[in-house]
Amino acid sequence: MRRCIGLDVHREFAEVAIWEQGVVRSAGRIATTPEALRLFADSLSEQDEVAIEATCNTHAIARLLERHVGRVVVSNPQKTRAIAEAKVKTDKVDARVLAELLAANYLPGVWLADDETQALRRQVARRAHIVRQRTRLKNRVQAILHRNLVPRCPAADLFGLKGRRWLAEQPLPADERQAVEALLRQLDFHGEELKLVDAELARVALASEEVRRLITIPGVDATVALSILAAVGDFDRFSSPQRLVSYLGLNPRVRQSGNQPAAHGRITKQGRAQARGMLVEAAFAAARVPGPLRAFHERVRARRGMQIAIVATARKLAVLCWHLIARGEDYAFERPSLTAKKLRALELRAGKPSRRGRKGSAATYSLREVRRREAALAEQGERAYRQLVANWKSKPPAKTGAGAATGERL
Numbered sequence: 001m002r003r004c005i006g007l008d009v010h011r012e013f014a015e016v017a018i019w020e021q022g023v024v025r026s027a028g029r030i031a032t033t034p035e036a037l038r039l040f041a042d043s044l045s046e047q048d049e050v051a052i053e054a055t056c057n058t059h060a061i062a063r064l065l066e067r068h069v070g071r072v073v074v075s076n077p078q079k080t081r082a083i084a085e086a087k088v089k090t091d092k093v094d095a096r097v098l099a100e101l102l103a104a105n106y107l108p109g110v111w112l113a114d115d116e117t118q119a120l121r122r123q124v125a126r127r128a129h130i131v132r133q134r135t136r137l138k139n140r141v142q143a144i145l146h147r148n149l150v151p152r153c154p155a156a157d158l159f160g161l162k163g164r165r166w167l168a169e170q171p172l173p174a175d176e177r178q179a180v181e182a183l184l185r186q187l188d189f190h191g192e193e194l195k196l197v198d199a200e201l202a203r204v205a206l207a208s209e210e211v212r213r214l215i216t217i218p219g220v221d222a223t224v225a226l227s228i229l230a231a232v233g234d235f236d237r238f239s240s241p242q243r244l245v246s247y248l249g250l251n252p253r254v255r256q257s258g259n260q261p262a263a264h265g266r267i268t269k270q271g272r273a274q275a276r277g278m279l280v281e282a283a284f285a286a287a288r289v290p291g292p293l294r295a296f297h298e299r300v301r302a303r304r305g306m307q308i309a310i311v312a313t314a315r316k317l318a319v320l321c322w323h324l325i326a327r328g329e330d331y332a333f334e335r336p337s338l339t340a341k342k343l344r345a346l347e348l349r350a351g352k353p354s355r356r357g358r359k360g361s362a363a364t365y366s367l368r369e370v371r372r373r374e375a376a377l378a379e380q381g382e383r384a385y386r387q388l389v390a391n392w393k394s395k396p397p398a399k400t401g402a403g404a405a406t407g408e409r410l
Contacts, residue, residue, distance in 0.1 A: 003048045005069075006098030008091045009055055016040075017095035019103045024096045037061060041068040051102040053077050053094070054110055062112055072112070075101075078270075079108040117233040120204060124230045127197045127223075128274050130190050137187045141167075144176050144183075159187065201226055202350035206343075210235070213324050215342050216334035217317065218293065218378075219286030222346050224278045228321060231275035241322040247271050248279070250315040267311060276314070283313035290378040291333050292385040293317070299389060333381045335374040337365040 004019040009032065016027040030040050041064060044050070048069045052058050054077055066072045075098060101107040113121065138159060150170050155162040164184070172180065205211040205222040214225035231248065238244040245251050249270035256262035269276070287297040287310070296316055301309035324331060344362035348354065364370045 001047060003045075004099045004103040005044070005048060005050045006095040006100075006102065007050060007052045007061070008094040008098065009052055009058060009061060010091070011057070014061075015091035015095040017092065017099045019099040024099055026092050026096065032057060032061065034064070037064050041065050044068045046070050049073065049102055051075055051098040051107055053080065053098065059112065059118060063115075073102060073107050073109040074112055076108050076110045111233065111237060113233050117230065120226065120230040123197060123201055123204075124227050124274065127194065127201065130194045130197065134187060134190050134194070137183050137190070141180055141183050141187075144172070144180055145170070148172055148176060159184075198349050199351055202346045205346055206350060210325055212343070213328075213330055214321055216331040216339050217282075217286070217320060217324075218289045218291055218331075218333075218335065218338070219282040219284075220317070221282075221342060224282045227275045227278040228318075231272040235322060235325040238322065241319040244322045245315055245318050248276050248318055249273075250276060250279070250311065250318055279314040279317050280310060282317055283310050286317065287313055290375055290382050292381050295382045295385040295389075299386075333378055335371075335378065337362070337367075337370050337374060341365040 001020070005027075006017040006019070008015040008017075012032060013029045014032055015029055018025055018027050030036050044065070046069065049071045050062075050065055050069050051073045052062055053075045058074055062072045062074055080098075080101070098107070141158070145167075150172070153163050153166055155166055157163050158167065167180070202222065205226055208226075208229065210229055211222060211225040214220050214228065215222060232238075232244065235244070238247065242251070246268070247270070249268045251268060253265040253268055254262050255265070283293075283297070286293040288294070293313060293316065297309050297313045300312045304312075320331070323329075341362040344360060
């Protein structure tokens, strides 16, 4: 007999509701500990289905329960509006609503990532957190110099060797000097942590065929490729690039009602913000090097401005990533020496020994003639794109209904 079970999960407990033969009843609370959850899972059967609202510990609970039941559905809280907009909202009500929606097959679920993808997501999120901490510490040092009327550092990097020697010579009050030294110690600590995380991510990137394909795109390095791979997981679950763009939140909002034309607004910003931000950073880099992506960026910028052009280029990158992975191809306008340089940098970051004095796969990037020849090929592709879109014209919306009969000969 089929049962639908709703779990309203919290940090220390989960409220349980059971739908059976059209009747929903509350089944009390269970502790969210491994022992209590295993005991609860043993009481379920293969015909049962479980619905859980997505939260911090949902993945671990779903993995534990899915071996004992027929199906586990992780609900998207942004789409479960019956709970979010309820006038009476308690744990029991939320669990009952989840069970009822699951029984009616009307529960919008989310993709449950595998353990490998979850580990990659945690590592990417950890790296982003360390980078934010380093930026915060650097800004605090700059603020101390600013409020003490210290001029700008003549060195390119204030926190490099030359910059730190210059910083040590600047006259600062005793307490401010102590604060700067404490911030620099914290900065060095986070720098060492960042090296460890980058080394682990580099080993993951070298073992991933998808990452090797994505870094053939100009502007996309291993960090961007890993962020995209961590957010998407399995590219095969998207039947079209438009679905991937929607998942990453790079598609515009659309509002249309009645006979009124569709109104397009800002991007939805759904999905993982970290991957979307990485795509935007990659778009900035791709817009500065010769190639079709730069031509696309300049064409959109001439009509819509810089900000919309960068977001449109990020969307183009997402579409390009989908096609490369789906077709199993490298980027047609890649620069082979630059790709070899990226791969060699990954190997060094992963801890492989340096081969100083011996030419390796990335040695050709140091040859000016090779870089000039590859840049010329990229510019050729850019000119071909400009010629392709030179005669493009925006088409008016097609007429429908009675207004479509104009009497004109086709």
